Amino acid sequence: MTPQKARExxxxxxxxxxxxxxxxxxxxxxxxxxxxxxxxxxxxxFVEGLSDESGLRIEEDDYPELFTLNGCVAYLTRQA
Structure with a gap:
């Protein structure tokens, strides 16, 4: 996933x-x-929405990475 798509x-x-x-x-x-x-x-x-829209399974252990929008972008870019 591109950073731009992850931001969106x-x-x-x-x-x-x-x-x-x-x-x-x-x-x-x-x-x-x-x-x-x-x-x-x-x-x-919010996390469920990220998971549904990205098609990724987001584990509870990963939640701290998602506390900011920049963190979400980094996580989604790295995982997808």
Whole structure:
């Protein structure tokens, strides 16, 4: 997966879980839980969206890599 495609996928997954968050204005290093206020269920839904749209199985041990959008991009680019 290209970094650009991974960025689009991460932004789309975030918008699906938190439609009130403007992904164009979010810092890509912002912590999704701490800075953007996603609770644990929102974060799990976000990860499920990443998994569904990318076709990757994302293990729970990998969740810490997904706490920022930049982390998601790096993870998806490396895994896909």
């Amino acid at each position: 996928l991460a932004a789309l997954s975030l918008e699906m879980v938190a439609p009130n968050i403007d992904t164009a204005r979010v810092g890509w290093d912002a912590d999704l839980r701490e800075d953007l206020g996603l609770d644990s269920l929102d974060f799990l839904s």
